[in-house]
Amino acid sequence: MAQIVPINTREDIFPQYLNTPIGNLIEYHNFNKHFTKSDKKYDHAEILIGMCMDNRKRLNIPEKFAYVIRTGAGNLRTSEFKVSYAIAVGGVRAIALIGHNNCGMANLKSKKQKFIDGLVEVGWNRRAAEDHFENLAPMFEIGNEMDFLITETNRLRLRYPKILVAPMMYQLEDNRLYLLENDQQVSQPSGQSA
Template identity: 55%
Template sequence: MNGLVRVDSESDIFEKYIGTPIELLFRYHNFAQPFDKFIDAQLLIGMCMDNRKQLKIPNNFAYVLRSGGGNLRHSEFKISYAVAIGGVKCVAIIVHNKCGMVNLFSKKDQFIRGMVENAGWDEKHAEEHFISFAPIFEIENELSFLMREINRLRIIYPKILFSPLYYNLDDNFLYLIADDN
Protein backbone atom coordinates (compact mmCIF):
# COMPACT_ATOMS: atom_id res chain seq x y z
CA MET A 1 0.00 0.00 0.00
CA ASN A 2 1.96 2.91 -1.36
CA GLY A 3 1.98 6.04 0.80
CA LEU A 4 0.89 4.26 3.96
CA VAL A 5 2.98 3.73 7.09
CA ARG A 6 1.95 0.79 9.24
CA VAL A 7 2.32 1.68 12.91
CA ASP A 8 3.64 -1.34 14.78
CA SER A 9 5.62 0.49 17.46
CA GLU A 10 6.05 3.93 18.99
CA SER A 11 9.03 4.57 16.70
CA ASP A 12 6.66 4.40 13.70
CA ILE A 13 4.54 7.31 14.94
CA PHE A 14 5.43 10.62 13.28
CA GLU A 15 7.23 12.97 15.67
CA LYS A 16 4.54 15.65 15.38
CA TYR A 17 2.03 13.24 16.97
CA ILE A 18 4.17 12.17 19.95
CA GLY A 19 2.58 13.43 23.15
CA THR A 20 -0.77 14.08 21.45
CA PRO A 21 -4.07 12.19 21.49
CA ILE A 22 -3.05 10.72 18.11
CA GLU A 23 -0.24 8.85 19.82
CA LEU A 24 -2.72 7.58 22.40
CA LEU A 25 -5.10 6.51 19.64
CA PHE A 26 -2.35 4.34 18.14
CA ARG A 27 -1.39 2.99 21.56
CA TYR A 28 -4.96 1.94 22.31
CA HIS A 29 -5.95 0.65 18.89
CA ASN A 30 -2.76 -0.80 17.39
CA PHE A 31 -0.76 -1.67 20.52
CA ALA A 32 -3.66 -2.76 22.79
CA GLN A 33 -2.43 -0.50 25.59
CA PRO A 34 -4.70 -0.79 28.64
CA PHE A 35 -7.29 1.97 28.67
CA ASP A 36 -6.89 5.05 30.81
CA LYS A 37 -9.93 6.73 32.31
CA PHE A 38 -11.12 9.97 30.73
CA ILE A 39 -13.65 12.52 31.85
CA ASP A 40 -13.28 14.79 28.82
CA ALA A 41 -12.78 13.95 25.16
CA GLN A 42 -9.19 14.29 24.00
CA LEU A 43 -9.93 14.49 20.28
CA LEU A 44 -12.57 14.26 17.61
CA ILE A 45 -12.51 11.31 15.24
CA GLY A 46 -14.24 11.50 11.86
CA MET A 47 -14.57 8.14 10.21
CA CYS A 48 -16.67 6.14 7.78
CA MET A 49 -20.00 4.69 8.88
CA ASP A 50 -18.89 1.26 7.57
CA ASN A 51 -19.78 -1.48 10.02
CA ARG A 52 -16.59 -3.45 9.35
CA LYS A 53 -14.41 -1.21 11.50
CA GLN A 54 -14.48 -0.61 15.19
CA LEU A 55 -11.87 1.43 17.02
CA LYS A 56 -10.42 0.15 20.28
CA ILE A 57 -10.58 3.27 22.45
CA PRO A 58 -11.62 4.01 26.02
CA ASN A 59 -14.95 5.53 26.99
CA ASN A 60 -14.99 9.35 26.94
CA PHE A 61 -11.71 9.47 24.95
CA ALA A 62 -13.13 10.94 21.75
CA TYR A 63 -16.06 12.51 20.02
CA VAL A 64 -16.77 10.29 17.01
CA LEU A 65 -18.53 11.46 13.84
CA ARG A 66 -19.35 8.70 11.38
CA SER A 67 -20.44 9.40 7.84
CA GLY A 68 -20.10 7.78 4.43
CA GLY A 69 -16.43 7.78 3.45
CA GLY A 70 -15.46 9.78 6.55
CA ASN A 71 -16.71 12.82 4.66
CA LEU A 72 -17.03 15.75 7.08
CA ARG A 73 -18.45 18.23 4.60
CA HIS A 74 -21.57 19.68 6.18
CA SER A 75 -20.29 18.67 9.64
CA GLU A 76 -18.34 21.84 10.38
CA PHE A 77 -20.70 22.91 13.15
CA LYS A 78 -20.18 19.57 14.90
CA ILE A 79 -16.42 20.00 14.61
CA SER A 80 -16.75 23.55 15.91
CA TYR A 81 -18.80 22.32 18.86
CA ALA A 82 -16.14 19.75 19.80
CA VAL A 83 -13.49 22.49 19.58
CA ALA A 84 -15.39 25.36 21.22
CA ILE A 85 -17.37 23.53 23.89
CA GLY A 86 -15.49 20.22 24.16
CA GLY A 87 -12.06 21.85 24.07
CA VAL A 88 -10.51 19.37 21.64
CA LYS A 89 -7.37 20.52 19.89
CA CYS A 90 -6.85 17.46 17.73
CA VAL A 91 -8.92 15.81 14.98
CA ALA A 92 -8.24 12.46 13.31
CA ILE A 93 -10.00 11.68 10.05
CA ILE A 94 -9.91 8.00 9.19
CA VAL A 95 -10.65 6.47 5.81
CA HIS A 96 -10.40 2.78 4.98
CA ASN A 97 -9.86 0.37 2.12
CA LYS A 98 -12.80 -1.22 0.29
CA CYS A 99 -15.00 1.82 0.96
CA GLY A 100 -18.49 1.74 -0.54
CA MET A 101 -18.37 5.48 -1.29
CA VAL A 102 -15.60 4.89 -3.84
CA ASN A 103 -17.07 4.68 -7.33
CA LEU A 104 -20.51 5.31 -5.87
CA PHE A 105 -22.09 5.99 -9.25
CA SER A 106 -21.43 2.39 -10.28
CA LYS A 107 -23.89 1.38 -7.52
CA LYS A 108 -26.75 3.58 -8.78
CA ASP A 109 -28.99 0.75 -10.02
CA GLN A 110 -28.37 -1.31 -6.88
CA PHE A 111 -29.14 1.73 -4.72
CA ILE A 112 -32.41 2.46 -6.52
CA ARG A 113 -33.48 -1.19 -6.39
CA GLY A 114 -32.63 -1.34 -2.67
CA MET A 115 -34.65 1.77 -1.88
CA VAL A 116 -37.63 0.41 -3.80
CA GLU A 117 -37.47 -3.06 -2.24
CA ASN A 118 -36.28 -2.19 1.27
CA ALA A 119 -37.69 1.28 1.93
CA GLY A 120 -40.88 1.15 -0.14
CA TRP A 121 -39.92 4.09 -2.34
CA ASP A 122 -41.00 4.43 -5.93
CA GLU A 123 -38.24 4.16 -8.51
CA LYS A 124 -38.38 7.83 -9.60
CA HIS A 125 -38.05 9.12 -6.03
CA ALA A 126 -35.15 6.73 -5.34
CA GLU A 127 -33.33 7.84 -8.50
CA GLU A 128 -33.82 11.54 -7.69
CA HIS A 129 -32.54 10.91 -4.19
CA PHE A 130 -29.43 9.17 -5.51
CA ILE A 131 -28.75 11.87 -8.11
CA SER A 132 -29.16 14.62 -5.49
CA PHE A 133 -26.86 13.15 -2.88
CA ALA A 134 -24.36 10.82 -4.56
CA PRO A 135 -22.20 13.73 -5.84
CA ILE A 136 -21.80 14.98 -2.26
CA PHE A 137 -20.65 11.63 -0.92
CA GLU A 138 -18.74 10.13 -3.87
CA ILE A 139 -15.02 9.76 -3.21
CA GLU A 140 -12.91 8.73 -6.17
CA ASN A 141 -9.97 7.48 -4.08
CA GLU A 142 -9.78 7.15 -0.30
CA LEU A 143 -6.33 8.67 0.15
CA SER A 144 -6.66 11.60 -2.27
CA PHE A 145 -10.08 12.43 -0.77
CA LEU A 146 -8.63 12.24 2.74
CA MET A 147 -5.78 14.63 2.00
CA ARG A 148 -8.11 17.13 0.29
CA GLU A 149 -10.48 16.99 3.26
CA ILE A 150 -7.64 17.37 5.78
CA ASN A 151 -6.21 20.35 3.89
CA ARG A 152 -9.67 21.97 3.63
CA LEU A 153 -10.23 21.64 7.37
CA ARG A 154 -6.73 22.83 8.27
CA ILE A 155 -7.60 26.13 6.57
CA ILE A 156 -10.87 26.47 8.51
CA TYR A 157 -9.32 25.50 11.87
CA PRO A 158 -5.67 26.67 11.74
CA LYS A 159 -4.92 26.03 15.44
CA ILE A 160 -6.23 22.45 15.42
CA LEU A 161 -3.94 19.46 14.77
CA PHE A 162 -5.49 17.40 11.96
CA SER A 163 -4.26 13.86 11.40
CA PRO A 164 -5.13 11.86 8.27
CA LEU A 165 -5.29 8.16 9.12
CA TYR A 166 -6.08 4.97 7.25
CA TYR A 167 -7.84 1.89 8.62
CA ASN A 168 -6.88 -1.33 6.86
CA LEU A 169 -9.77 -3.80 6.95
CA ASP A 170 -7.37 -6.64 6.15
CA ASP A 171 -5.40 -6.32 9.40
CA ASN A 172 -7.57 -3.91 11.47
CA PHE A 173 -4.61 -1.59 12.01
CA LEU A 174 -4.46 2.18 11.78
CA TYR A 175 -1.84 3.57 9.41
CA LEU A 176 -0.24 6.97 8.98
CA ILE A 177 -0.11 8.66 5.60
CA ALA A 178 3.46 9.20 4.35
CA ASP A 179 2.46 12.45 2.57
CA ASP A 180 1.56 13.95 5.94
CA ASN A 181 4.99 13.57 7.53
Protein backbone atom coordinates in the same frame (compact mmCIF):
# COMPACT_ATOMS: atom_id res chain seq x y z
CA MET B 1 -0.84 9.57 -4.30
CA ALA B 2 0.13 9.18 -0.65
CA GLN B 3 1.41 5.85 0.58
CA ILE B 4 0.29 4.29 3.83
CA VAL B 5 2.92 3.77 6.52
CA PRO B 6 2.60 0.83 8.94
CA ILE B 7 2.79 1.78 12.61
CA ASN B 8 4.11 -1.29 14.41
CA THR B 9 6.01 0.35 17.27
CA ARG B 10 5.78 3.65 19.14
CA GLU B 11 8.90 4.77 17.26
CA ASP B 12 6.97 4.48 13.96
CA ILE B 13 4.55 7.23 15.02
CA PHE B 14 5.49 10.47 13.25
CA PRO B 15 7.19 12.95 15.62
CA GLN B 16 4.44 15.57 15.27
CA TYR B 17 1.94 13.06 16.71
CA LEU B 18 3.96 11.60 19.60
CA ASN B 19 2.64 12.56 23.04
CA THR B 20 -0.56 13.98 21.53
CA PRO B 21 -4.09 12.56 21.40
CA ILE B 22 -3.24 11.33 17.87
CA GLY B 23 -0.32 9.30 19.19
CA ASN B 24 -2.45 8.02 22.07
CA LEU B 25 -5.14 6.90 19.62
CA ILE B 26 -2.58 4.89 17.66
CA GLU B 27 -1.14 3.37 20.83
CA TYR B 28 -4.58 2.43 22.19
CA HIS B 29 -5.74 0.90 18.93
CA ASN B 30 -2.63 -0.63 17.33
CA PHE B 31 -0.68 -1.59 20.46
CA ASN B 32 -3.55 -2.33 22.85
CA LYS B 33 -2.17 0.26 25.26
CA HIS B 34 -3.95 -0.53 28.51
CA PHE B 35 -6.63 1.74 29.85
CA THR B 36 -7.57 0.13 33.15
CA LYS B 37 -8.76 1.81 36.33
CA SER B 38 -5.16 2.50 37.35
CA ASP B 39 -4.43 4.23 34.03
CA LYS B 40 -5.38 7.77 33.12
CA LYS B 41 -9.10 8.43 33.20
CA TYR B 42 -10.56 10.96 30.83
CA ASP B 43 -12.84 13.66 32.19
CA HIS B 44 -13.55 14.94 28.69
CA ALA B 45 -12.76 14.08 25.09
CA GLU B 46 -9.24 14.95 23.94
CA ILE B 47 -9.78 14.23 20.27
CA LEU B 48 -12.45 14.20 17.58
CA ILE B 49 -12.39 11.10 15.41
CA GLY B 50 -14.08 11.30 12.02
CA MET B 51 -14.51 7.88 10.50
CA CYS B 52 -16.75 5.91 8.19
CA MET B 53 -20.05 4.43 9.29
CA ASP B 54 -18.87 1.10 7.83
CA ASN B 55 -19.67 -1.75 10.20
CA ARG B 56 -16.37 -3.53 9.58
CA LYS B 57 -14.40 -1.07 11.75
CA ARG B 58 -14.17 -0.69 15.52
CA LEU B 59 -11.63 1.32 17.48
CA ASN B 60 -10.00 0.18 20.69
CA ILE B 61 -10.15 3.37 22.79
CA PRO B 62 -10.98 4.26 26.40
CA GLU B 63 -14.28 5.67 27.52
CA LYS B 64 -14.57 9.47 27.28
CA PHE B 65 -11.32 9.73 25.26
CA ALA B 66 -12.95 10.88 22.00
CA TYR B 67 -15.90 12.38 20.26
CA VAL B 68 -16.61 10.11 17.30
CA ILE B 69 -18.53 11.19 14.21
CA ARG B 70 -19.30 8.32 11.87
CA THR B 71 -20.48 9.26 8.40
CA GLY B 72 -20.14 7.73 4.95
CA ALA B 73 -16.37 7.76 4.21
CA GLY B 74 -15.73 9.84 7.33
CA ASN B 75 -16.86 12.81 5.26
CA LEU B 76 -17.12 15.69 7.76
CA ARG B 77 -18.33 18.27 5.20
CA THR B 78 -21.92 17.67 6.26
CA SER B 79 -21.01 17.59 9.96
CA GLU B 80 -19.22 20.93 10.16
CA PHE B 81 -21.32 22.24 13.05
CA LYS B 82 -20.58 19.10 15.09
CA VAL B 83 -16.85 19.48 14.41
CA SER B 84 -16.96 23.12 15.48
CA TYR B 85 -18.91 22.19 18.60
CA ALA B 86 -16.36 19.54 19.62
CA ILE B 87 -13.61 22.14 19.23
CA ALA B 88 -15.29 25.26 20.62
CA VAL B 89 -17.38 23.77 23.43
CA GLY B 90 -15.78 20.35 23.91
CA GLY B 91 -12.24 21.73 23.87
CA VAL B 92 -10.63 19.14 21.60
CA ARG B 93 -7.43 20.24 19.91
CA ALA B 94 -6.86 17.24 17.64
CA ILE B 95 -8.80 15.56 14.86
CA ALA B 96 -8.08 12.09 13.50
CA LEU B 97 -9.64 11.66 10.08
CA ILE B 98 -9.75 7.92 9.44
CA GLY B 99 -10.42 6.61 5.96
CA HIS B 100 -10.42 2.94 5.06
CA ASN B 101 -9.86 0.70 2.08
CA ASN B 102 -12.81 -0.68 0.09
CA CYS B 103 -15.09 2.21 1.09
CA GLY B 104 -18.64 2.07 -0.24
CA MET B 105 -18.64 5.84 -0.91
CA ALA B 106 -15.83 5.46 -3.45
CA ASN B 107 -17.09 5.40 -7.04
CA LEU B 108 -20.75 5.78 -6.10
CA LYS B 109 -21.84 5.99 -9.75
CA SER B 110 -20.98 2.30 -10.12
CA LYS B 111 -23.52 1.55 -7.35
CA LYS B 112 -26.33 3.69 -8.76
CA GLN B 113 -28.52 0.88 -10.08
CA LYS B 114 -28.13 -1.23 -6.94
CA PHE B 115 -28.97 1.83 -4.81
CA ILE B 116 -32.13 2.60 -6.81
CA ASP B 117 -33.25 -1.04 -7.01
CA GLY B 118 -32.69 -1.43 -3.26
CA LEU B 119 -34.94 1.55 -2.47
CA VAL B 120 -37.60 0.37 -4.91
CA GLU B 121 -37.53 -3.05 -3.22
CA VAL B 122 -38.46 -1.44 0.13
CA GLY B 123 -41.31 0.62 -1.30
CA TRP B 124 -39.83 3.68 -2.97
CA ASN B 125 -41.15 4.95 -6.29
CA ARG B 126 -38.43 4.36 -8.92
CA ARG B 127 -38.39 8.01 -10.05
CA ALA B 128 -38.09 9.23 -6.44
CA ALA B 129 -35.22 6.78 -5.85
CA GLU B 130 -33.44 7.99 -9.00
CA ASP B 131 -33.89 11.64 -7.97
CA HIS B 132 -32.67 10.83 -4.47
CA PHE B 133 -29.46 9.33 -5.85
CA GLU B 134 -28.88 12.08 -8.42
CA ASN B 135 -29.45 14.89 -5.91
CA LEU B 136 -27.39 13.52 -3.04
CA ALA B 137 -24.70 11.22 -4.46
CA PRO B 138 -22.47 14.13 -5.57
CA MET B 139 -22.33 15.36 -1.96
CA PHE B 140 -21.17 11.97 -0.70
CA GLU B 141 -19.04 10.71 -3.62
CA ILE B 142 -15.39 10.55 -2.55
CA GLY B 143 -13.74 9.16 -5.68
CA ASN B 144 -10.56 7.48 -4.43
CA GLU B 145 -10.27 6.86 -0.66
CA MET B 146 -6.71 8.21 -0.31
CA ASP B 147 -7.31 11.30 -2.46
CA PHE B 148 -10.43 12.15 -0.49
CA LEU B 149 -8.63 11.67 2.81
CA ILE B 150 -5.87 14.09 1.79
CA THR B 151 -8.34 16.65 0.42
CA GLU B 152 -10.56 16.52 3.52
CA THR B 153 -7.55 16.73 5.86
CA ASN B 154 -6.27 19.81 4.03
CA ARG B 155 -9.74 21.39 4.16
CA LEU B 156 -9.96 20.81 7.91
CA ARG B 157 -6.44 22.18 8.48
CA LEU B 158 -7.39 25.38 6.67
CA ARG B 159 -10.71 25.67 8.47
CA TYR B 160 -9.22 25.03 11.93
CA PRO B 161 -5.60 26.25 11.67
CA LYS B 162 -4.71 25.75 15.36
CA ILE B 163 -6.04 22.18 15.50
CA LEU B 164 -3.78 19.17 14.91
CA VAL B 165 -5.38 17.16 12.08
CA ALA B 166 -4.03 13.74 11.18
CA PRO B 167 -5.08 11.67 8.17
CA MET B 168 -5.07 7.94 8.80
CA MET B 169 -6.07 4.80 7.00
CA TYR B 170 -7.75 1.81 8.58
CA GLN B 171 -6.92 -1.40 6.74
CA LEU B 172 -9.79 -3.86 6.93
CA GLU B 173 -7.49 -6.87 6.46
CA ASP B 174 -5.64 -6.35 9.74
CA ASN B 175 -7.83 -3.83 11.61
CA ARG B 176 -4.90 -1.47 12.18
CA LEU B 177 -4.37 2.26 11.78
CA TYR B 178 -1.75 3.56 9.34
CA LEU B 179 -0.32 7.04 8.79
CA LEU B 180 0.32 8.62 5.39
CA GLU B 181 3.83 8.97 3.99
CA ASN B 182 3.53 12.53 2.66
CA ASP B 183 2.02 13.82 5.91
CA GLN B 184 5.46 14.00 7.56
CA GLN B 185 6.27 17.31 5.82
CA VAL B 186 2.99 19.08 6.59
CA SER B 187 3.31 22.17 8.81
CA GLN B 188 1.59 21.79 12.16
CA PRO B 189 -0.43 24.19 14.30
CA SER B 190 1.33 26.57 16.66
CA GLY B 191 2.95 24.69 19.50
CA GLN B 192 3.35 21.47 17.52
CA SER B 193 6.70 20.35 16.21
CA ALA B 194 7.04 18.96 12.70
